Amino acid sequence: MERRAVDQLTRVAAVSNHLRAMIHDGTLAAGDPLPSTRTLAARLGVARGTVVAAYEQLDGEGYIRTRHGAVARVVGSIGPRPSDPTPAPAPRGSSTRPTWSPAVALVAPPGSIDLRPGTPSVRAIPVRDWRAAWRAGAEEPLRNALSDAMGTRTLREQIAAQLGLTRGFAPAPDRVVVHAGTSDALSVLAEALRIRHGRPGRIAVEDPGYRSGRRAMLSAGAELVGVPVADDGMDLAVLEALAPIPDAVMVTPTHQYPLGSVMPVAARQRLLVWAAAHDVVVVEDDYDSEFRHRGDPVPALAALDAHGVVLHLGGFSKILDPRIRCAYMVLPEARDLAEAIRASRLARGPVVSEVAQSALAHLIRSGALRRHLGRVRRDYAHRRDLLATRLAEIDRPDLEARALSGGLHAVLTWPGRPEAAAVRTALAADGVVVEELARYAVTPETAANGIVLGYAAVTHVELDRALDAIVDELAAR
Amino acid sequence: MERRAVDQLTRVAAVSNHLRAMIHDGTLAAGDPLPSTRTLAARLGVARGTVVAAYEQLDGEGYIRTRHGAVARVVGSIGPRPSDPTPAPAPRGSSTRPTWSPAVALVAPPGSIDLRPGTPSVRAIPVRDWRAAWRAGAEEPLRNALSDAMGTRTLREQIAAQLGLTRGFAPAPDRVVVHAGTSDALSVLAEALRIRHGRPGRIAVEDPGYRSGRRAMLSAGAELVGVPVADDGMDLAVLEALAPIPDAVMVTPTHQYPLGSVMPVAARQRLLVWAAAHDVVVVEDDYDSEFRHRGDPVPALAALDAHGVVLHLGGFSKILDPRIRCAYMVLPEARDLAEAIRASRLARGPVVSEVAQSALAHLIRSGALRRHLGRVRRDYAHRRDLLATRLAEIDRPDLEARALSGGLHAVLTWPGRPEAAAVRTALAADGVVVEELARYAVTPETAANGIVLGYAAVTHVELDRALDAIVDELAAR
Numbered sequence: 001m002e003r004r005a006v007d008q009l010t011r012v013a014a015v016s017n018h019l020r021a022m023i024h025d026g027t028l029a030a031g032d033p034l035p036s037t038r039t040l041a042a043r044l045g046v047a048r049g050t051v052v053a054a055y056e057q058l059d060g061e062g063y064i065r066t067r068h069g070a071v072a073r074v075v076g077s078i079g080p081r082p083s084d085p086t087p088a089p090a091p092r093g094s095s096t097r098p099t100w101s102p103a104v105a106l107v108a109p110p111g112s113i114d115l116r117p118g119t120p121s122v123r124a125i126p127v128r129d130w131r132a133a134w135r136a137g138a139e140e141p142l143r144n145a146l147s148d149a150m151g152t153r154t155l156r157e158q159i160a161a162q163l164g165l166t167r168g169f170a171p172a173p174d175r176v177v178v179h180a181g182t183s184d185a186l187s188v189l190a191e192a193l194r195i196r197h198g199r200p201g202r203i204a205v206e207d208p209g210y211r212s213g214r215r216a217m218l219s220a221g222a223e224l225v226g227v228p229v230a231d232d233g234m235d236l237a238v239l240e241a242l243a244p245i246p247d248a249v250m251v252t253p254t255h256q257y258p259l260g261s262v263m264p265v266a267a268r269q270r271l272l273v274w275a276a277a278h279d280v281v282v283v284e285d286d287y288d289s290e291f292r293h294r295g296d297p298v299p300a301l302a303a304l305d306a307h308g309v310v311l312h313l314g315g316f317s318k319i320l321d322p323r324i325r326c327a328y329m330v331l332p333e334a335r336d337l338a339e340a341i342r343a344s345r346l347a348r349g350p351v352v353s354e355v356a357q358s359a360l361a362h363l364i365r366s367g368a369l370r371r372h373l374g375r376v377r378r379d380y381a382h383r384r385d386l387l388a389t390r391l392a393e394i395d396r397p398d399l400e401a402r403a404l405s406g407g408l409h410a411v412l413t414w415p416g417r418p419e420a421a422a423v424r425t426a427l428a429a430d431g432v433v434v435e436e437l438a439r440y441a442v443t444p445e446t447a448a449n450g451i452v453l454g455y456a457a458v459t460h461v462e463l464d465r466a467l468d469a470i471v472d473e474l475a476a477r
Numbered sequence: 478m479e480r481r482a483v484d485q486l487t488r489v490a491a492v493s494n495h496l497r498a499m500i501h502d503g504t505l506a507a508g509d510p511l512p513s514t515r516t517l518a519a520r521l522g523v524a525r526g527t528v529v530a531a532y533e534q535l536d537g538e539g540y541i542r543t544r545h546g547a548v549a550r551v552v553g554s555i556g557p558r559p560s561d562p563t564p565a566p567a568p569r570g571s572s573t574r575p576t577w578s579p580a581v582a583l584v585a586p587p588g589s590i591d592l593r594p595g596t597p598s599v600r601a602i603p604v605r606d607w608r609a610a611w612r613a614g615a616e617e618p619l620r621n622a623l624s625d626a627m628g629t630r631t632l633r634e635q636i637a638a639q640l641g642l643t644r645g646f647a648p649a650p651d652r653v654v655v656h657a658g659t660s661d662a663l664s665v666l667a668e669a670l671r672i673r674h675g676r677p678g679r680i681a682v683e684d685p686g687y688r689s690g691r692r693a694m695l696s697a698g699a700e701l702v703g704v705p706v707a708d709d710g711m712d713l714a715v716l717e718a719l720a721p722i723p724d725a726v727m728v729t730p731t732h733q734y735p736l737g738s739v740m741p742v743a744a745r746q747r748l749l750v751w752a753a754a755h756d757v758v759v760v761e762d763d764y765d766s767e768f769r770h771r772g773d774p775v776p777a778l779a780a781l782d783a784h785g786v787v788l789h790l791g792g793f794s795k796i797l798d799p800r801i802r803c804a805y806m807v808l809p810e811a812r813d814l815a816e817a818i819r820a821s822r823l824a825r826g827p828v829v830s831e832v833a834q835s836a837l838a839h840l841i842r843s844g845a846l847r848r849h850l851g852r853v854r855r856d857y858a859h860r861r862d863l864l865a866t867r868l869a870e871i872d873r874p875d876l877e878a879r880a881l882s883g884g885l886h887a888v889l890t891w892p893g894r895p896e897a898a899a900v901r902t903a904l905a906a907d908g909v910v911v912e913e914l915a916r917y918a919v920t921p922e923t924a925a926n927g928i929v930l931g932y933a934a935v936t937h938v939e940l941d942r943a944l945d946a947i948v949d950e951l952a953a954r
Contacts (some may be wrong), residue, residue, distance in 0.1 A: 004705070043948070107697045118623065119623060130615060131612070131615045131616065133607070133615075134611050134612070134614065134615035134832060135611070137611065137614065138607060138608045138610075138611035138748055138836075139608065146595070146596060146800075147799065147800050147802070151681035170770060180657055180826070180827075180828035180829070181826045181827065181828065182826070183824065183826030184825050184826055191696060191698075194698065195696065212826065215823075215828065216824050216825055218824070219668060219672065219820070219821050219825065220668060220697075220804075220825075221671065221698060272786030322623055322624065323623075323624045323827075323831040323832070324825075324830055324832075325624070325827060325828055325829060325830045325831075326830075332529075335792055338557050343696070344696050346692075346694045347664070347693050347695070347697075348660050348664045348693055348696065348697075349657075349658045349659070349662065349693065349697035349802075350657075350658070350802060351657035351658065351661055351799075351828050352802060352804055352830075353801055353802045353803075353829075353833045354655070354800040354802075355611060355800070355801075355833065355836075356830045359615075359832075366630055372591060388782065400549065403653070408546045418652060426768050455849060460811060
């Protein structure tokens with residue numbers, strides 16, 4: 001990690017911690033104005049940019065509200081955003097032209113409420129910010145030069161800086177490689193492992209885990225082995241006993257997908273030491289770390305990586321819009337896999353339009369992305385609370401609600417009867433579409449009985465109506 | 478092919494042929510006004526849209542000039558566009574930050590004139606049209622739904638319609654699959670062949686041929702076999718004698734890359750019949766068919782495909798801007814490879830941002846792309862003429878200039894001395910960067926002695942200066 005970036009991070013964190021503590025202990029109350037960034041910087045003896053970054057951080061977290069040109073203030077009540085009154089969009093696949101093949105098997109019946117996870121709320125993106133970003137992208141001067149397949153320099157620098165502010169590590173921009181989504185990135189990874197080893201790459205994955213990612217890696221020729229997930233994330237004893245030793249292990253240590261467990265620091269250290277000893281690359285899928293509703297923020301595994309074994313994977317689908325088609329890797333520079341990945345990316349060519357890359361860089365640089373994150377984080381936290389409150393109505397001591405500490409989905413598990421498949425079918429008949437937990441399993445026969453609920457993409461009204469049906473259904477049995 | 482689309486095509490062609498003949502025989506002279514589309518439609522008894530399409534076609538071909546709201550006129554002189562007076566952009570790689578890895582090995586020394594092929598002129602895209610398209614894309618309402626990995630319906634319909642107007646076949650839109658560039662498309666093809674056959678796909682390719690495409694397919698695990706190219710395109714006798722029979726054969730029948738030969742109709746029929754008999758997929762890389770400077774337009778191989786064996790591959794890099802990152806396949810519906818390709822595309826996820834897809838659809842629908850093509854086609858034809866005139870100054874009967882009937886590059890070959898490598902080195906010392914023909918060869922030791930010159934991306938002034946050096950260099954030896 002670069003020394004200067006670390007110092008800057010430390011100072012920003014010190015200022016934001018200081019202000020957060022003052023808000024928590026009531027020294028600063030709702031509506032109170034904050035000093036100007038210039039005044040506070042002078043008072044604390046830090047650069048003004050440090051205070052600006054700390055204010056942005058607190059705005060993103062919902063503690064304060066900053067407005068360009070106006071005084072920053074402590075937020076009054078962190079209430080819910082009003083529900084969007086526009087009707088839900090027509091579900092996919094309701095086309096009247098049956099010859100059109102939808103290709104994506106994600107079709108909910110028309111009129112139903114779709115709680116399958118994977119889609120964030122896109123209603124909260126301010127149209128003004130969105131359009132301004134694309135305008136900035138389209139206004140970049142055209143040059144007679146091919147795109148860099150690794151991504152534009154500007155976007156890679158913005159991503160590196162953003163990671164420094166939010167994930168606790170600040171990579172050099174040339175370690176960042178841009179892809180057209182997480183599946184595209186994992187496909188490149190699997191191809192690079194195959195070429196590096198001269199045989200299909202062996203990748204250990206969490207069971208249950210991220211289905212779409214598994215599909216991309218399998219299609220690109222990888223061999224996957226599922227490792228069970230416990231309350232502390234991937235079961236490391238099982239991982240360490242694998243023979244042959246895998247080439248890579250993919251984990252979601254900050255918010256296991258879909259079960260929501262967090263890998264403790266001791267387990268992270270153990271994973272990194274084992275990986276370094278056996279030349280295994282640790283792929284950290286940091287898919288929704290921006291949305292943590294309960295507990296302290298968890299730094300990225302990459303921030304602990306003293307051995308250079310972590311390949312950090314992030315994207316904009318969950319935090320902005322899945323249709324932007326952009327994800328990124330931070331390569332473990334010390335490993336020769338980094339060169340194999342660059343070669344595969346180069347062979348497939350650049351995939352993200354430079355206009356899109358400029359638009360994204362603009363959203364990051366202008367602060368629009370951070371403001372957006374602050375807004376949706378508050379909204380998701382409210383949805384999560386609604387969910388928790390309603391699920392508490394179900395009088396079943398054996399029912400467990402999981403993954404509620406963060407993210408965009410929850411998992412309900414219960415032992416024995418009823419079968420999750422029967423619950424799913426009954427709910428679908430009520431017009432509520434959920435996913436079975438077994439669908440995330442590498443070995444479905446070992447999967448726990450349960451359902452997965454995505455709560456980000458529907459309206460508040462739809463979510464409330466869907467919860468009526470879920471409470472009824474599970475209480476009735 | 479859809480009957481209605483064919484009828485519409487036939488009528489548009491009849492009207493444009495009629496007008497083209499009147500211009501050629503002098504009935505319509507330079508500067509003459511054309512009737513309004515409404516008047517001519519009434520006179521010919523066709524729909525007004527048919528006349529609009531015919532006018533657009535003739536505008537694109539440079540015969541007439543249409544202006545919104547003004548009367549259309551026959552073009553006076555199809556002279557060159559004035560050279561762009563802006564200085565050439567700084568070449569890549571002249572960065573002052575040596576730690577930044579350029580990753581793309583496309584670095585010309587600062588100040589040199591880069592004639593390596595592959596980059597179109599982007600200076601000719603009207604900034605107004607470009608920005609309007611991206612604005613339209615960014616203004617599409619956001620929906621809470623994932624993207625279709627095959628591409629948006631709107632763009633697929635526009636591409637299908639465009640092929641009907643320009644390439645002589647009008648596929649159903651659900652046969653169109655959108656990718657993030659030709660390399661991305663060929664990578665998916667190679668993956669699908671591997672999965673379909675359970676072993677590396679065997680793909681016959683032209684030698685010399687398209688290097689980047691070969692790299693993408695090799696990286697995705699394909700096995701390539703080079704087939705020599707003769708004056709009629711790929712040597713079919715060699716292809717037919719291959720053992721084992723390949724799974725696919727990739728050709729550039731309309732303008733062989735890089736040598737420029739055109740595959741005659743008889744050879745096309747022979748290729749298609751052989752492919753159908755042996756269950757071989759014919760990949761038609763239609764990379765620069767929009768730019769034909771001499772001779773009649775050549776319809777696509779896909780337009781002759783009675784057996785459903787052709788996978789047609791097109792893109793926007795050569796006709797618009799390589800940084801838009803969008804190409805497309807038209808799948809051979811009858812073959813089960815179509816399903817394997819859809820599965821691989823689905824596994825890797827959608828790769829082109831919906832905003833970019835909307836922007837492209839807008840450029841096609843609004844006619845901006847067709848107007849742009851008309852302008853750059855005239856410019857490229859002028860550059861080609863300049864090139865041919867200057868090369869005629871070289872007093873070497875053994876020098877052959879090839880690939881001049883269309884496209885964005887030319888090939889110069891000569892037997893024996895001097896070695897192309899020496900010419901390339903000497904030109905580089907003069908500040909002119911060209912490519913050796915041997916770099917396109919699958920088996921470099923069999924390659925003809927020659928150089929490849931891309932003439933689209935430099936300014937007219939730079940091109941003239943580069944030709945001074947080339948004429949000097951080749952005449953001197």
